[in-house]
Amino acid sequence: MSIPATQGLLRVALPAPLRREFDYLCPQPLPAPGCRVSVPFGNRTMTALVLSHPADSDFDVTKLKSIGAILDPEPILAEAELRLLAWATQYYLHAPGEVYFQALPTLLRKGEAAAYRSTAYWHLLDAEASVSAQAIKQQQALTLLRQGPLTAGELEIRGISGAILQALAKKQLIEKRERLPEPADWYTAATEVTADDKPRLTTEQALAVSLIQSAQGFSPFLLEGITGSGKTEVYLQIMEPVLRAGKQVLVLVPEIGLTPQTISRFQQRFKVPISTLHSGMNERERLDAWLSCRDGSTAIVIGTRSALLTPFARLGMVIIDEEHDTSFKQQDGFRYHARDLALLRARQLDIPIVLGSATPSFESLHNAAGGKYQLLTLSQRPGTATVAEHLLLDSKHVQMHAGLSPQLLQLLEQELSKGNQVMLFLNRRGYAPALLCHDCGWLADCERCDAHYTWHRHSSRLHCHHCDHQRPLPPVCPGCGSQQLVGTGLGTEQVEQALSGLFPQYGIIRIDRDNTRRKGSFQQHLDGIRNGKYQILIGTQMLAKGHHFPDVTLVAMLDADGALFASDFRATERFAQLYIQVAGRAGRASKPGRVVLQTHQPEHALLQDLANQGYHHFAHSALQERQAAALPPFSFQALFRAQAARADQVQTFLQQLVQQLLPGLPSSVLCLGPLSAQMERKAGQYRYQLLLQAGNRRELAAACRLALAIIDTQASARKVRWSLDIDPVEL
Ligand code: ADP
Secondary structure, X not given: OOOOOOEEEEEEEOOOOOOOOEEEEEEOOOOOOOOEEEEEEOOEEEEEEEEEOOOOOOOOHHHXXXXXXXXXXXXXXXXXXXXXXXXXXXXXXXXXXXXXXXXXXXXXHOXXXXXXXXXXXXXXXXXXXXXXOOOHHHHHHHHHHHOOOEEHHHHHHOOOOHHHHHHHHHOOOEEEEEEOOOOOOOOOOOOOOEOOOOOOOOHHHHHHHHHHHOOOOOEEEEEEEOOOOOHHHHHHHHHHHHHHOOOEEEEEOOHHHOOHHHHHHHHHHEOOOEEEEOOOOOHHHHHHHHHHXXXXXXXXXXXXXXXHHOOOOOEEEEEEEOOOOHHHEOOOOOOXXXXXXXHHHHHHHOOEEEEEEOOOOHHHHHHHHOOOOEEEEEOOOOOOOOOOEEEXXXXXXXXXXXXXXXXHHHHXXXXXXXXXXXXXXXXXXXXXXXXXXXXXXXXXXOOOOOOEOEEEOOOOEEEOOOOOOEEEOOOOOOOXXXXXXXXXXXXXXXXXXXXXXXXXXXXXXXXXXXXXXXOOHHHHHHHHHHOOOOOEEEEOHHHOOOOOOOOEEEEXXXXXXXXXXXXOOOHHHHHHHHHHHHHOOOOOOOOOOEEEEEEOOOOOHHHHHXXXXXXXXXXXXXXXXXXXXXXXXXXXXXXXXXXXXXXXXXXXXXXXXXXXXXXXXXXXXEEEEEEEEEEEEEOOEEEEEEEEEEOOHHHHHHHHHHHHHHHHHOHHHHHOEEEEEEOOOOO
């Protein structure tokens, strides 16, 4: 039956984990693709996104339902963005609704209007206002507000808490006023976009800047620069002509990299509106920032992974800092890689894209070697900052004190006595990673995971770091009643305790997820480090990224052995990246730095390579090994993961899938599994996986499509939770 002339068909995406689109009837005139509509679905009403106006439906048109209401008079996503998301749906073979809705802020998913709401802004009441020199934060707040009104959220991300604002309000220096954000016309105003105090570029920086600036259209660059070599300065300078031309710039940073320090560097340089987009924002702030990207009233957007999916009115350049960071890959739901999608977006828009890192991912190095990216290198630090000296300390036959060798303690003492700061890294929080009964051998194991509880001595609790389950420390051994419960292995709490006994005269701060939970506490700790309250800094990788502490002259990694023997083939790449990242914390200013690594394998080729030849050399040899083993980036992978409360259900599902899949696979596609996940049981779920690997993406995608078609027919699929991860970064 045909459709009445007064009506038309809409194909829409619905936010549901179903790998298909849905058709609805709609009265003419039809809303354009990119508009939201409300539709009946089952016995609910849902918000849907219009994708196209098909001429016909695969379904019986007489049975199609009509939409409820049109929610947007104009499309909220433009054609280019819809194309990007359509491509992502195909590439990641994921439910279209989840892909498209990922690009919308929560409030729009819920059906709210795509419009600004008036927001409370803090205003300066007196341009001359000042406070006493001791009130550093209050002064900072006044300085910020002198440049224009800001919201409490914008101030918070710059390190100004609500309490500081209240204190200033009480002194009647500032005031909160509600208003709609004014559409900024930074791109029409003929004002200069930058402040004028720029450093003189080093030769390497100048070369990088001029090559990027002379690029026409889509041109991907890989900027490989050692920590402190001035990559950020390169970003700032290449952005300038883009902004001057009225185009927007998107800067993607890792989850942990969006610090007040990062933002203030951009703010100090540019006189144009800057927005941030990150997970710490509330729903309203996110929507407002999203709207300001879309209507072009913000010039620079600094954001984490999901900022890539934001619509832009006039995007002119994309920069991805720390491009190797795994937080760019989403690990659940729609498992996209923001770096890979960013490249696609830049190609679509025909604009330059710059990937920067001290430790580029093997994928990017491989692309640079193959000529897909132009490689730009910064091998030196500007000015007097020197590159650190690397020491490998042999832990074999050495009597350790809480994981610290006498030689390391001596080195710490030397630096501390000179008034310097030292930094110790251990990627394990808590006091000890296991609790053991010295009398009967009982071990505190998590009931729901194949893992030991970590003993947290401060809180006197046992904590499973895999399923987050916690319980109080047992007073005696539940096995034999003995009181001899002891921790085995080393966590950050233990290192902190040992060092405070050994060096009581110095301030010690531990930085890990346990003691940075409270809002603002991370910032407080960082301030304490910078103003010299602490000399000994202990932390997990939270402390490794992006922070610049001029007085740190020694950094030590307490335990490197785990990473050398891990089963994931990417473990050494990650270790090398972390090591270089950590090493980059030493000697960033004029003081020379030292990097110490404690290991039982000082002669290990990888460690020797890293310590003596640096990351690029290491990566080159490691890439040859990957090539010999035909592992990514020399091949492509897809991973089917499945889990259920019963192991046999998961095994049956994957075994049946393999049986039906194998006859349809060409010999060039490798099918490995079902294998148990690294941790078979987690949070009470048994986890297995099936890995597909192929020499080209087309064959891999075809194999995945075949597997998905088989799963659609499998009854056993309904008893498990399964997912498909294209280009997985963790196996
Ligand atoms: P990276 O991003 O590579 O770690 P940064 O851009 O943060 O390096 O630069 C490290 C330090 O060197 C910063 O304090 C920065 O201001 C300074 N810097 C960068 N480029 C120059 C330059 N050409 N001359 C002087 N100082 C510079």
